[in-house]
Every structure is written in C-alpha cells, then in structure tokens.
Amino acid sequence: MNKKMKKSLATIVLSAALLTTAAMPAWAAEDVSSVISTETAAIPSYSLTNHVEVEIKSILNDHETDTTKLGAVIRVRNTSGKVTRVPDYELRVRMNDGIEYTLQPSAKNPKSIQPKSQQELSYMTTVERTDDAELTDLSFVDVDLEVYPKKETTLLSVPVDAGLVWSGSDSEITNSSALLKWGEPFSLPSLHSPLGFTPVDIHKEITAKGVSNVVQIQVVNPTKERQTVPNFGIDGKTASSVYSGSRAEASVVLDPGEKKYIHVVIPTDLETEFSSLNVVTPESFFAAGPDGKLFEDTYRVGRINILLPAGAATQGVIPAPDYTLGTPVKLDSTNKFVPSNVDVSLVELHVTNNDDDGFNTAVAKFKLTNNSDRPIPIPAIATELVSKDGYAYGGRRQASTALTVVPNASYIVSYSYALPSSETGEGLKMNLYSQQASGDTTYRSLLATAKVPVQPNDFTAKTLNVYPYEITIKNWTISAIYMATLTYDYKLKLDLDIKSDKQVTADKYNSKLSFELFDNIGNPVGKTTSDLSGEGRLYNGTNTIDLNARSGQLDYPIQIKVYETFTNEMGETVKRLLTTFKQ
Structure with a gap:
C-alpha cells in the first residue's frame, strides 16, 4: 500500500490497444474469435546504428520530497545476422528547465544481442531537487574520451510525450487510449504480447490471513502458437491510496486459441473500496555496491486504468x-x-x-x-x-x-x-x-x-418440501402418557405420505427433521431428530416419535415446531422452520 500524495501527478501510459468488441461474461463467450479482435498500436522504433534499433518501453520521473528518481527502460533490437555488441553510449534525459541528467546503466544490462533478437536495457539515477520538473527529451550520446577536451556526439534525440512518463504509483492515467470501463478488453503491446485480456470479476475475500480483493481476468490466445502470459500486475486505487496486487499464478501458458484465467490478489483493509484499477508492469535496476554486491531497485509502471462501478468489489460486475x-x-x-x-x-x-x-x-x-x-x-x-x-x-x-x-x-x-x-x-x-x-x-x-428467487414460507402447509422429499402430513396427534416415574412422557404420532425424487442418491448426510416441543409459555421441553434416509428413517404410514420430554406436570396448550436441520462445515447446526403443531 502506498499512501504518499504527490505535489503534481503526472500522466502515463505506453500505447495500449483496446479490443474492439464489447465485453461479455466469460461463460457467454464460447467463440474465441469473438473476443480477440485487436487494433495493435505500434510502438515507435528508432535507428541508433546501422544494425541496432531502439524502442522506449518505460520512462520514470518519480519526485518525492527532496529527490527525484529518473529511469528508463530501452528495448534494443539487432537487425543483423550476427551477434552485435550493445552500443556503449550514454543515455541522457533533459528536463523542461533545460537541465540534463545522465542515467546510469544497470549492472545487469546485457553486453551483446543475438542475431535478429532483442534485449532490454535499464537505466536510472537519483538527483537532489525539491521541485517538480517535466521530462521532455531522451538522447543517446557518444562520448569520446580519447581526445581533449572530450568530444560528445548526440546520435539520437527523441522528444518524450508526457503520456509516456510514469511519476510513481500515485500517478493518474489520463491518456484516452488507456482508460477503460470495467469489462472492456485490452492488450499489452508495450510487452510485445499478442494475447487479449478481459477483466470479468472482482470480489472481496476475508480469510484467516486478512482481507483481499481478487481480480479475475480472462486471457485469450488468438495466435497459432503457444504464448506465455507476460509479467504484469494490478494496483487498486482509492481516492487517497494505492494497493499493490500480486499474481496468484506465477506462470501461465496458452495453446493456440485457448482461453484461461489469471487472478490478482490485492491485500486491503476491510472497508477499502476501489474506484479504479491500474494495470502495471514491473521494471528493475541493479546497482553495484562498494563490495561489488548488487542491489535491486524495482518499480511498477502504469499502462492502463480500469474504472470500476461503485461497490464493484461487493456487488460484482458481471451481469x-x-x-x-x-x-x-x-x-x-x-x-x-x-x-x-x-x-x-x-x-x-x-x-x-x-x-x-x-x-x-x-x-x-x-x-x-x-x-x-x-x-x-x-x-x-x-x-x-x-x-x-x-x-x-x-x-x-x-x-x-x-x-x-x-x-x-x-x-x-x-x-x-x-x-x-x-x-x-x-x-x-x-x-x-x-x-x-x-x-x-x-x-x-x-x-x-x-x-435467484427466494421461495415463500408457509408454516401451516400440510405438505413439507425437503428436497429430494415431499412429505404430506395426513394426520397428527400429540399425546402425554403418565409414567410410573410420576412424569408425563410426550409423543407425536404422524401419518405420513413420503415421496422422493428417485434420481437423487440419498445417504446419511442428507438433511434430517427435528421435532421440538415447547410448553405453554414457550420454553423448550424436549426434542428429537429423525432421519429421512437409512435405518430408523421416517416412512409412509404411522410414525410414533418420542419427544424425549419428561415433565412433572401436564402442560396445555403445547406446540411442536418441525425443522429441517443439518450441520455445516463450521460445526453449526442449521435449522429451517417447516411447520408448527399446536394442541
């Protein structure tokens, strides 16, 4: 959870294509082709050398109280047919006040690129400045230290759209192509993934480990090749806080035309209600310490914002x-x-x-x-x-x-x-x-x-519906027998017609009937439970039921309440009132 508030919230999103078809409940979308039509937005590519092209994957401009963290992730592609060394150029960013900063390469940046393949290069630096400044340009500079004074040659300079800059988890995504309503499909071209994604459910879960919101996303593979779901996450946003979620499934692979689900679990407080979700992708930067030990700095970059209807986590969002x-x-x-x-x-x-x-x-x-x-x-x-x-x-x-x-x-x-x-x-x-x-x-x-419809209750009905049984009460009487122990023993006599659904397998785990006797002021006197299946069950015809009541006086009037009963997984006895006999 991140509760820091920015002085100025920048906007972000790398190009994200939206699926053109309207969202449907997952179980209604039987045809893969009906949910995979995409308009893939091309990510601009720039020539850095004769055989190396670059793309801007992510740009970070995260300002806190007195420091600003500047970062970039660049995707480099080798267009040649042989191994090519990664160009050893400086990566610089220019701010809107004209100041330029050199970003340091990650200690884990690759040194070469295989033929016809690509690699990702991560860069970062932290500068001390108390003000917000917009990042306007990114450039590759060749620095020749063999001459004096050193010679600097700018090989490539790219203006940076404000919509490409991520300013931390509190940033607001305002790029119109990256704003979705709940249930709208999306893709992630910034990750070079052809898969289509559709959010289908969000619900709150309370367990012994705490409270979380679970986001369920359907993934569709429209290609003719196996595809792996790329690494991305979901952050939940409220008016003042951001809650980071993690994927429940670490690795998901889809065959051609296949559909699967992934789930993102977002720990929250009990009363937390999200107003929107951010689809984010992780980035990392490695710096070497004085002893050579590597330290990892990770951050998440927002790609898409999904607006939630009010109360989505409790009411659900699928029609x-x-x-x-x-x-x-x-x-x-x-x-x-x-x-x-x-x-x-x-x-x-x-x-x-x-x-x-x-x-x-x-x-x-x-x-x-x-x-x-x-x-x-x-x-x-x-x-x-x-x-x-x-x-x-x-x-x-x-x-x-x-x-x-x-x-x-x-x-x-x-x-x-x-x-x-x-x-x-x-x-x-x-x-x-x-x-x-x-x-x-x-x-x-x-x-x-x-x-779902709730069935009406009729506590005076002569037919009791306790599926798979239909029990018709043809006659009933309550008798009190005076015993040698100088107490009254109460019994219930029932004349029953019991019908059952023959397709249903009945066993000892089925619901039972509970008969509870109450005296003339409503105090419980005795009760007994009868099975509807197995040995000792109720049967067609006359059934005499001992209510296990021993009273020193003859009560009148009295009543017997008949309940359907079973034990749930928490060990609780569940009762549903069926009818009442009064005498």
Missing part, C-alpha cells in the same frame, strides 16, 4: 441473469473445476427468521447431476449470496458429503447463510466459485452468477 429454480446453472465454459458432464442446479432457496438469535438464515440446496457412465467426485463449490444493496454473505457448505456422484444420478449439497434480520431476500444474487490455491495463496474464481 447476473434471472434464474429459474431447478434448471442447470450456466457455468463458465473454461472452468476445469466442475466436469462438463455434471449439471449444477439450485433446487431450493429459503430465508427464515431466527427470533432467538437475532438474525435470518438462508438455506440453499444444489443438485449435482452426473450425466456420465462413471462416478465423478463431488466438487466443493463455494457459494455467496449478494443482497440488492451489495452486501455479500458467504455460504457454509454441509459438513460432510459422499465422495462421488454415481453415474446417471444426482446428489444434494446444502449451504447455509447468516443474514441480518432486515434482509427479506428480495433481489438476491447467487455467485458460485471454485476454490483455488497457488503456493500459500488461496483465492476464489467465479464460475457463475445469477439473480
């Missing part, structure tokens, strides 16, 4: 289509997390009040359908509900599941969400993520997003 419960979710076509022959559908979403705890609980059930002829591991999909106001609520998966979905069958996985009591469920959006890890870095990658 969320309306979703119909029970239909397969449209997953990102490039994902490798959920097999292509597995359908994921949301079959239930309820929001219920928890009066005792002071918050609401949402319960979602996802059906995973294996359309193949072999067992498939159950993917641990991460989920998130986002309110219409942009607040995100992470889902907690059920504690245990089966290991696989059997062929041509379905399996149910439940999730719980703690919502504020003011959350009605109107206008909710559901995000699905894959959980990824790269070294010590963990992050989520967006799989799908959709506006």
Whole structure:
C-alpha cells in the first residue's frame, strides 16, 4: 500500500490497444474469435546504428520530497545476422528547465544481442531537487574520451510525450487510449504480447490471513502458437491510496486459441473500496555496491486504468441473469473445476427468521447431476449470496458429503447463510466459485452468477418440501402418557405420505427433521431428530416419535415446531422452520 500524495501527478501510459468488441461474461463467450479482435498500436522504433534499433518501453520521473528518481527502460533490437555488441553510449534525459541528467546503466544490462533478437536495457539515477520538473527529451550520446577536451556526439534525440512518463504509483492515467470501463478488453503491446485480456470479476475475500480483493481476468490466445502470459500486475486505487496486487499464478501458458484465467490478489483493509484499477508492469535496476554486491531497485509502471462501478468489489460486475429454480446453472465454459458432464442446479432457496438469535438464515440446496457412465467426485463449490444493496454473505457448505456422484444420478449439497434480520431476500444474487490455491495463496474464481428467487414460507402447509422429499402430513396427534416415574412422557404420532425424487442418491448426510416441543409459555421441553434416509428413517404410514420430554406436570396448550436441520462445515447446526403443531 502506498499512501504518499504527490505535489503534481503526472500522466502515463505506453500505447495500449483496446479490443474492439464489447465485453461479455466469460461463460457467454464460447467463440474465441469473438473476443480477440485487436487494433495493435505500434510502438515507435528508432535507428541508433546501422544494425541496432531502439524502442522506449518505460520512462520514470518519480519526485518525492527532496529527490527525484529518473529511469528508463530501452528495448534494443539487432537487425543483423550476427551477434552485435550493445552500443556503449550514454543515455541522457533533459528536463523542461533545460537541465540534463545522465542515467546510469544497470549492472545487469546485457553486453551483446543475438542475431535478429532483442534485449532490454535499464537505466536510472537519483538527483537532489525539491521541485517538480517535466521530462521532455531522451538522447543517446557518444562520448569520446580519447581526445581533449572530450568530444560528445548526440546520435539520437527523441522528444518524450508526457503520456509516456510514469511519476510513481500515485500517478493518474489520463491518456484516452488507456482508460477503460470495467469489462472492456485490452492488450499489452508495450510487452510485445499478442494475447487479449478481459477483466470479468472482482470480489472481496476475508480469510484467516486478512482481507483481499481478487481480480479475475480472462486471457485469450488468438495466435497459432503457444504464448506465455507476460509479467504484469494490478494496483487498486482509492481516492487517497494505492494497493499493490500480486499474481496468484506465477506462470501461465496458452495453446493456440485457448482461453484461461489469471487472478490478482490485492491485500486491503476491510472497508477499502476501489474506484479504479491500474494495470502495471514491473521494471528493475541493479546497482553495484562498494563490495561489488548488487542491489535491486524495482518499480511498477502504469499502462492502463480500469474504472470500476461503485461497490464493484461487493456487488460484482458481471451481469447476473434471472434464474429459474431447478434448471442447470450456466457455468463458465473454461472452468476445469466442475466436469462438463455434471449439471449444477439450485433446487431450493429459503430465508427464515431466527427470533432467538437475532438474525435470518438462508438455506440453499444444489443438485449435482452426473450425466456420465462413471462416478465423478463431488466438487466443493463455494457459494455467496449478494443482497440488492451489495452486501455479500458467504455460504457454509454441509459438513460432510459422499465422495462421488454415481453415474446417471444426482446428489444434494446444502449451504447455509447468516443474514441480518432486515434482509427479506428480495433481489438476491447467487455467485458460485471454485476454490483455488497457488503456493500459500488461496483465492476464489467465479464460475457463475445469477439473480435467484427466494421461495415463500408457509408454516401451516400440510405438505413439507425437503428436497429430494415431499412429505404430506395426513394426520397428527400429540399425546402425554403418565409414567410410573410420576412424569408425563410426550409423543407425536404422524401419518405420513413420503415421496422422493428417485434420481437423487440419498445417504446419511442428507438433511434430517427435528421435532421440538415447547410448553405453554414457550420454553423448550424436549426434542428429537429423525432421519429421512437409512435405518430408523421416517416412512409412509404411522410414525410414533418420542419427544424425549419428561415433565412433572401436564402442560396445555403445547406446540411442536418441525425443522429441517443439518450441520455445516463450521460445526453449526442449521435449522429451517417447516411447520408448527399446536394442541
């Protein structure tokens, strides 16, 4: 994070071409050709000698309190058919007040260039001056020390556009060709990369290691050759601060026509909301100390600024289509997390009040359908509900599941969400993520997003929908039996008609029914839990349920609340009220 404020913010960007097509959600862009049309902006090249051409890759003019750091990265190309020595010329910069400074070459600058190839040369110097000064010219000077006085010959002098100068992380990018709205594709011609990039998601993650914003970018290779994603990063900008991000994937290679994702993790504070993002590329300079030890000075140069809509990190930025419960979710076509022959559908979403705890609980059930002829591991999909106001609520998966979905069958996985009591469920959006890890870095990658409907609650209904079961209560009675122990034993008798979705594989990890007895002043007296599958489950016909209540007096009136219940991955017991019996 960099919180220093500049006295004068310079502008920057080396030429950056924009893709001409409008941005689409990643899972909607099935055809590579629909997202790779580019207008590559040529970077000016200058002849330095008969066989050496140069390009200006980066220029630095970073002024702090009483010093100014001046730097340049020059790309040199050997146009000949044999090895050529790197010309030993001085690189100088001129300021707008006429003062000229000589930049020192990096200790790691190459000494030669292979035939028909190129190298990068880094230069830097730090000067003491308290004022801001614009950098106007860059020149290569041949200094002949064999004569007296020394002879200086300027071989090449290039006027420097202010838009090519980077003034530090607080700089503002104003070059119109480098200003993008969220979701607009871009390329990085300054890195000589033919790849196309499209930002598709930004979200906030809170883990034991702290808070971070994760930027997800789709990369497309439009060429007929394998390509490596060049080294670049993302900085998040607020009105007063800059937060530096790092790539989660160190090295990414794409085959011809292939699409992949890269993720940039930006550590932040909890309340941080970015207004824009800077696409930056790293540069380095090596200086030798008195003992010969090399010291590296690194800096990042801004290339593109991406404007974010308000609340992007909480509300998301991919358009969320309306979703119909029970239909397969449209997953990102490039994902490798959920097999292509597995359908994921949301079959239930309820929001219920928890009066005792002071918050609401949402319960979602996802059906995973294996359309193949072999067992498939159950993917641990991460989920998130986002309110219409942009607040995100992470889902907690059920504690245990089966290991696989059997062929041509379905399996149910439940999730719980703690919502504020003011959350009605109107206008909710559901995000699905894959959980990824790269070294010590963990992050989520967006799989799908959709506006989801919340199902109404009817606590007096005679039919209970606990997918994959439909339970019709034909009759019920509560009885109190006076025992020899001089206490009353309460039992519930239910006449049930239970139907189930035969395609769904049920096991011991399915939701259960909890029956809780309350006395005439609302105090809990007893409860019991019954399975819906396996041994000891509820079945069609008459079921007698012992409520494990032993009371020294006969209470009246009494009530029994029936809940769907399961344990989530945090060890919490999740309850959803289904109906109430009062007697």
